[in-house]
Amino acid sequence: MHVTHTEIEVRYAETDQMGVVHHATYLVWFELGRTRFIKELGFSYPKMEENGVLAPVTDINISYKKPFRYGDTATIKTWLDDYSGLRAIYGYEIYNEQEELCITGTSSHVLVNKETFKPLIMKKVLPDWHMAYMDAMNPSRQER
Amino acid sequence: MHVTHTEIEVRYAETDQMGVVHHATYLVWFELGRTRFIKELGFSYPKMEENGVLAPVTDINISYKKPFRYGDTATIKTWLDDYSGLRAIYGYEIYNEQEELCITGTSSHVLVNKETFKPLIMKKVLPDWHMAYMDAMNPSRQER
Amino acid sequence: MHVTHTEIEVRYAETDQMGVVHHATYLVWFELGRTRFIKELGFSYPKMEENGVLAPVTDINISYKKPFRYGDTATIKTWLDDYSGLRAIYGYEIYNEQEELCITGTSSHVLVNKETFKPLIMKKVLPDWHMAYMDAMNPSRQER
Amino acid sequence: MHVTHTEIEVRYAETDQMGVVHHATYLVWFELGRTRFIKELGFSYPKMEENGVLAPVTDINISYKKPFRYGDTATIKTWLDDYSGLRAIYGYEIYNEQEELCITGTSSHVLVNKETFKPLIMKKVLPDWHMAYMDAMNPSRQER
Numbered sequence: 001m002h003v004t005h006t007e008i009e010v011r012y013a014e015t016d017q018m019g020v021v022h023h024a025t026y027l028v029w030f031e032l033g034r035t036r037f038i039k040e041l042g043f044s045y046p047k048m049e050e051n052g053v054l055a056p057v058t059d060i061n062i063s064y065k066k067p068f069r070y071g072d073t074a075t076i077k078t079w080l081d082d083y084s085g086l087r088a089i090y091g092y093e094i095y096n097e098q099e100e101l102c103i104t105g106t107s108s109h110v111l112v113n114k115e116t117f118k119p120l121i122m123k124k125v126l127p128d129w130h131m132a133y134m135d136a137m138n139p140s141r142q143e144r
Numbered sequence: 145m146h147v148t149h150t151e152i153e154v155r156y157a158e159t160d161q162m163g164v165v166h167h168a169t170y171l172v173w174f175e176l177g178r179t180r181f182i183k184e185l186g187f188s189y190p191k192m193e194e195n196g197v198l199a200p201v202t203d204i205n206i207s208y209k210k211p212f213r214y215g216d217t218a219t220i221k222t223w224l225d226d227y228s229g230l231r232a233i234y235g236y237e238i239y240n241e242q243e244e245l246c247i248t249g250t251s252s253h254v255l256v257n258k259e260t261f262k263p264l265i266m267k268k269v270l271p272d273w274h275m276a277y278m279d280a281m282n283p284s285r286q287e288r
Numbered sequence: 289m290h291v292t293h294t295e296i297e298v299r300y301a302e303t304d305q306m307g308v309v310h311h312a313t314y315l316v317w318f319e320l321g322r323t324r325f326i327k328e329l330g331f332s333y334p335k336m337e338e339n340g341v342l343a344p345v346t347d348i349n350i351s352y353k354k355p356f357r358y359g360d361t362a363t364i365k366t367w368l369d370d371y372s373g374l375r376a377i378y379g380y381e382i383y384n385e386q387e388e389l390c391i392t393g394t395s396s397h398v399l400v401n402k403e404t405f406k407p408l409i410m411k412k413v414l415p416d417w418h419m420a421y422m423d424a425m426n427p428s429r430q431e432r
Numbered sequence: 433m434h435v436t437h438t439e440i441e442v443r444y445a446e447t448d449q450m451g452v453v454h455h456a457t458y459l460v461w462f463e464l465g466r467t468r469f470i471k472e473l474g475f476s477y478p479k480m481e482e483n484g485v486l487a488p489v490t491d492i493n494i495s496y497k498k499p500f501r502y503g504d505t506a507t508i509k510t511w512l513d514d515y516s517g518l519r520a521i522y523g524y525e526i527y528n529e530q531e532e533l534c535i536t537g538t539s540s541h542v543l544v545n546k547e548t549f550k551p552l553i554m555k556k557v558l559p560d561w562h563m564a565y566m567d568a569m570n571p572s573r574q575e576r
Contacts, residue, residue, distance in 0.1 A: 012467065012477075013312060013460045015305035017193070017358060018258075022301050023201045024171035028445045031168075035444065045444075046503030049161070057167045059207050064200065067261070070305060071478030114162075117211070156323065156333075157316040157456060159449035161502060166445050172301045179300065189300075190359030214449060215334030305481070306546075311489045312463075315456035337449070344496065345455045351491050355549070402450075405499070 002136055004037040006076040010068050020067035026103050027060060030092050033078030034107070037090065041132050052114040053125055058087070062105035066096065073097055081106055083133040085123055146280055148181040150220040154212050164211035170247050171204060174236050177222030178251070181234065185276050196258040197269055202231070206249035210240065217241055225250055227277040229267055290424055292325040294364040298356050308355035314391050315348060318380050321366030322395070325378065329420050340402040341413055346375070350393035354384065361385055369394055371421040373411055434568055436469040438508040442500050452499035458535050459492060462524050465510030466539070469522065473564050484546040485557055490519070494537035498528065505529055513538055515565040517555055 016022040038045050074094050081091035094103035111120040123130040160166040182189050218238050225235035238247035255264040267274045304310040326333050362382050369379035382391035399408040411418040448454040470477050506526050513523035526535035543552040555562040
């Protein structure tokens with residue numbers, strides 16, 4: 001399974017008056033992990049949007065175990081957790097410098113047309129990407 | 145069951161290049177609903193923090209059914225979904241002006257000490273608030 | 289001179305670890321004041337964008353005199369400070385509940401085409417809006 | 433004069449419905465440049481705050497010449513523009529990958545006590561930092 005590592009330095013603006021990173025920020029960090037994951041597989045999220053395809057989020061689950069603070073560096077692990085041909089689910093784990101697991105989560109995405117927001121079939125609109133995701137779910141196939 | 149209604153006008157800065165509200169924004173809207181819910185029950189989240197008690201989020205689940213756009217007005221319904229004495233779970237539904245259900249979610253919270261981040265028992269540190277939440281979960285008791 | 293009043297409750301997510309509203313947030317509040325100002329004059333910023341016209345910011349000056357905190361309510365006064373036919377400059381003052389002046393600023397805007405980002409002449413693309421802004425700068429003319 | 437270079441990849445969440453980075457975001461980027469500048473001079477903004485000293489912004493001027501888009505990488509140049517012993521003014525220029533100057537600005541800061549928000553004299557509370565800033569303004573002195 002391909003797992004992407006993305007390093008992030010906490011931004012001052014990401015903290016709140018609790019003295020820690022505001023909990024909504026981690027959804028933005030997930031997005032950074034996702035962008036990097038897609039890039040490492042050889043695709044480009046910005047180019048996909050330029051071609052009229054969007055991948056909006058349909059569901060997010062997130063658990064907060066330990067907070068991050070300004071001055072900390074975080075490492076986001078990102079992988080493809082499930083892919084059915086229609087829906088892609090990414091998994092995330094965020095670790096601190098002491099390698100403690102601080103945040104876990106998943107995000108589900110579908111493809112839609114940029115103008116109409118109507119659903120699109122990945123296999124049809126992005127066949128190469130579809131193949132790469134099928135392989136990512138069945139790594140043994142790739143190894144044969 | 146007490147359900148709070150909070151109205152929000154979409155901010156330009158809340159949109160992203162998809163032309164809709166960025167998905168992390170709704171966690172901030174949940175927070176606005178929660179603040180109002182607490183206020184309607186007669187308590188004050190800002191005052192609680194001044195007294196050294198924080199209520200960090202431990203888990204969030206959110207489903208995105210329909211996006212909001214700049215120019216839209218949203219209504220957030222917020223209620224206490226579960227309260228065990230230790231953990232409070234709030235429920236949220238966000239509706240558009242056509243009364244369509246667009247976003248649903250829950251958030252779980254515990255109480256911790258502001259300085260040490262160690263867990264606190266609501267019954268001990270906020271007994272009135274504890275009673276109000278017990279009543280909110282067992283409305284019949286209140287009616288007797 | 290027309291001055292719009294916009295009330296805002298500080299959001300928790302707008303605070304930072306200093307315990308006050310993060311300084312970048314006030315640019316978003318200026319934007320809320322501007323949206324309301326335009327609405328009160330009878331126009332719609334969202335509709336303008338749907339018609340292919342954008343009004344990007346070219347310059348902002350902002351002075352921070354007193355911070356806002358979670359639990360505070362702010363009042364943003366917004367007016368048209370200068371309008372040359374090409375460039376519109378809005379003025380802003382943000383007051384707290386004690387009517388102390390906390391934040392002041394201005395923002396300059398031009399009109400551009402949504403697709404090409406090339407400059408547009410307000411008089412040509414939005415003649416009614418142009419007239420209203422000319423009147424706003426020369427209120428005596430209106431009174432005659 | 434010491435000039436720090438900070439590279440930033442545009443985040444999806446930083447864009448707005450104009451399809452470009454929202455104008456308030458650049459204040460956050462300035463902050464990233466400032467944090468790095470201070471680090472390169474051998475000091476730590478997070479540690480300063482832990483020691484009870486804050487450096488709030490008192491004024492910002494910013495000019496927007498060319499927008500950034502998702503997929504772009506930005507380089508923020510940051511330097512100490514003026515330092516009087518009381519007030520530090522930082523200068524910023526943000527360049528795109530084509531080395532075009534896109535954003536310019538300055539931010540003014542004073543030191544205050546974390547609890548009281550009362551002004552502090554840098555020379556007294558942070559004498560080493562004061563010396564480094566005096567040197568940064570008079571580089572010839574350092575060279576002698």
